[in-house]
Amino acid sequence: MEYEHVRAVDPDIADALEDEVTRQEETLAMIASENHVSKAVLEAQSSVLTNKYAEGYPGKRYYGGCANADAVEEKAIEYAKELWGADHVNVQPHSGSSANMGVYLAVLDPGDKILSLDLTHGGHLSHGHPANFTGQTYEVEQYEVDPETGRIDYDEVRAHAEEFEPDIIVSGYSAYPRDVDWEAIQEAADAVDALHLADIAHITGLVAAGVHSSPVGVADFVTGSTHKTIRAGRGGIIMCDEEYASDIDKAVFPGTQGGPLMHNVAGKAVGFKEALQPEFTEYAEQTVANAKVLGEELADHGFELVSGGTDNHLVLVDLRPSHPDTTGGDAEEALEDVGIVLNGNTVPGETRSAFNPSGIRAGTPALTTRGFDEEDMRVVADCIARVIDHPEDTDVKADVAETVADLCDANPLYR
Numbered sequence: 156m157e158y159e160h161v162r163a164v165d166p167d168i169a170d171a172l173e174d175e176v177t178r179q180e181e182t183l184a185m186i187a188s189e190n191h192v193s194k195a196v197l198e199a200q201s202s203v204l205t206n207k208y209a210e211g212y213p214g215k216r217y218y219g220g221c222a223n224a225d226a227v228e229e230k231a232i233e234y235a236k237e238l239w240g241a242d243h244v245n246v247q248p249h250s251g252s253s254a255n256m257g258v259y260l261a262v263l264d265p266g267d268k269i270l271s272l273d274l275t276h277g278g279h280l281s282h283g284h285p286a287n288f289t290g291q292t293y294e295v296e297q298y299e300v301d302p303e304t305g306r307i308d309y310d311e312v313r314a315h316a317e318e319f320e321p322d323i324i325v326s327g328y329s330a331y332p333r334d335v336d337w338e339a340i341q342e343a344a345d346a347v348d349a350l351h352l353a354d355i356a357h358i359t360g361l362v363a364a365g366v367h368s369s370p371v372g373v374a375d376f377v378t379g380s381t382h383k384t385i386r387a388g389r390g391g392i393i394m395c396d397e398e399y400a401s402d403i404d405k406a407v408f409p410g411t412q413g414g415p416l417m418h419n420v421a422g423k424a425v426g427f428k429e430a431l432q433p434e435f436t437e438y439a440e441q442t443v444a445n446a447k448v449l450g451e452e453l454a455d456h457g458f459e460l461v462s463g464g465t466d467n468h469l470v471l472v473d474l475r476p477s478h479p480d481t482t483g484g485d486a487e488e489a490l491e492d493v494g495i496v497l498n499g500n501t502v503p504g505e506t507r508s509a510f511n512p513s514g515i516r517a518g519t520p521a522l523t524t525r526g527f528d529e530e531d532m533r534v535v536a537d538c539i540a541r542v543i544d545h546p547e548d549t550d551v552k553a554d555v556a557e558t559v560a561d562l563c564d565a566n567p568l569y570r
Contacts, residue, residue: 156569180568183535183559185497187469187518188329188357190386191525191568192422193429200388200422208414212247212404227421234427238363239371241394246423247407247415248391251356251380252281256288257393258352258376261406263322265292270321270349272307273297275501275509277331277471279354296321300331300503305462307331309339316343326374327354330500330516332450332465337370344375352376358467359392360384360520363430364439367467375399381423384442384468384520385430388422438523442468445519448529452536458543461502461514469518473502478543484511489546494559495539525566534558 156176162169179191192200204224210217213225213232228246235244248254263269269289272278276299280287283295296319301308316324326340337353344351353370359379361367370377371394382389393403408415429435443466450460450470461471474481483499490497502514517539519532527535538555545551 176569180570181560181563182491182494182496183562184521185495185517185519185535187497187516187520188380188383189518190383190520192382192386192388192426194569195429196386196388196422196426199425200418202418202421204417204421207417209417210408210414212408224417224420227417227424228415231420231424231427234424234431235392235394238427238430239369239377239394241371241377242397243395243400243403245393245403245407246381246390246420247412248378248393249412249416249419250389251354251378251391252279252287253407253411254378254380254391254393255281255352255354256411257403257406258378259289259293259323260410261399261402262350262376263293267293267323268319268321269293269295269323269325270312270316270319271295271297271325272328272331273299275505275512276300276503277328278325279329279356282325282354300462302504305503306333307335309336309343312340313343313346316347316349320347321349323350323352325352325354326370327352327356327358327378329357330469330471332446332460332467332469332471333462334368334466335370337368337373341373350375352378354378356380356391357383357469360386360430360435361439361443361467364436366436366439366443376403381426384439385426386520386524387426387430388419388424390416390419390423392423441528442519442523444529445523445527445532446470448532449517449519449536452533453540456536456540456544458540468520469516471500471502472515472517473513474515474543475502475506475513481543481546482507482511483513483515485546486515486543489542489552490539493538493542493552493556494563495535495542495555522566525568527562527566531562531566534562 158169209224231246271282283289324344351374353374362369377394381387459473459476487499497517500514500516501512
């Protein structure tokens with residue numbers, strides 16, 4: 156990729172952009188929330204729609220000249236409805252967190268009660284963390300995974316709900332490697348006359364492809380990110396029944412946002428259209444298969460997996476049993492040195508800081524986009540294990556770096 160127009164204005168920025176292309180081509184992107192979009196999505200995201208203000212919704216804009224913006228947004232909505240089977244879709248949220256904010260604003264008042272999964276057990280900041288607007292605006296209590304199994308105890312969630320009597324229960328997680336029983340959460344919500352928000356930010360693509368169960372038609376609201384496993388333009392999405400459509404749309408605009416980022420909406424539309432093709436189901440299936448092999452191989456190398464494995468696109472490793480003196484931050488830094496990019500992550504029963512936690516989280520969406528298969532994942536798992544076992548061994552790290560380079564060359568990106 157060339158950035159000649161950028162270079163003419165600011166060579167430093169052009170250098171950074173070109174260096175980022177190189178970084179992505181020459182490293183293994185294993186942060187579970189990252190992916191590589193297609194050139195078609197990149198074109199849409201960088202289109203002239205970045206120039207257009209389109210406050211409002213198709214056919215009801217506050218500015219003129221919105222015919223093309225309307226066409227793009229209508230397509231994004233059409234494709235989203237087909238992908239997830241939702242009655243109503245809002246594609247304007249700038250992010251998954253913005254989508255969650257839209258739901259809260261639509262149905263909650265300040266001080267209302269939210270019941271959600273604790274961040275260190277796999278939840279998300281926008282589900283009620285005290286540093287986030289949710290924790291500062293609403294009364295929040297949080298459930299945890301079972302300490303023995305690493306899985307959600309749905310009976311315990313219901314018991315907690317009956318004691319706390321929340322106004323809304325949040326399901327859907329950012330570091331939970333297992334399939335979610337949406338119906339069980341819905342039963343807990345029904346038992347206390349609460350609403351149910353399912354946040355599928357990480358698994359939007361897996362749900363769309365049918366390789367993960369869907370909360371659409373079960374939960375009152377479904378939110379998600381559009382740039383993770385779905386590989387569309389960066390942003391968020393809200394899905395709901397028609398009874399909530401007007402409240403949701405008003406909460407997004409003018410409630411929490413002004414004009415939509417129409418170039419991002421275009422990227423969403425293009426990515427959604429790609430996800431409607433048969434090849435996308437194959438991609439999603441391979442993503443899950445790759446994660447399972449990655450987890451199995453890491454376990455064979457002596458690492459402890461939270462919940463014992465994975466049903467989706469990520470594995471969560473608790474380093475304490477196998478490497479008690481190694482933090483997630485230590486592992487993240489050592490692996491990045493050899494071209495493997497993942498993140499340190501909190502684990503259930505966390506005893507360290509969230510800034511330098513006790514685990515690592517590794518995902519397979521981006522590697523699968525590049526064409527990695529199960530055999531490749533066995534090699535990747537071996538590389539991860541060798542580096543964490545010998546983080547200061549320059550010979551080991553040099554050998555692993557060479558293997559990473561070979562894997563990248565065999566699975567090129569944007570070339």
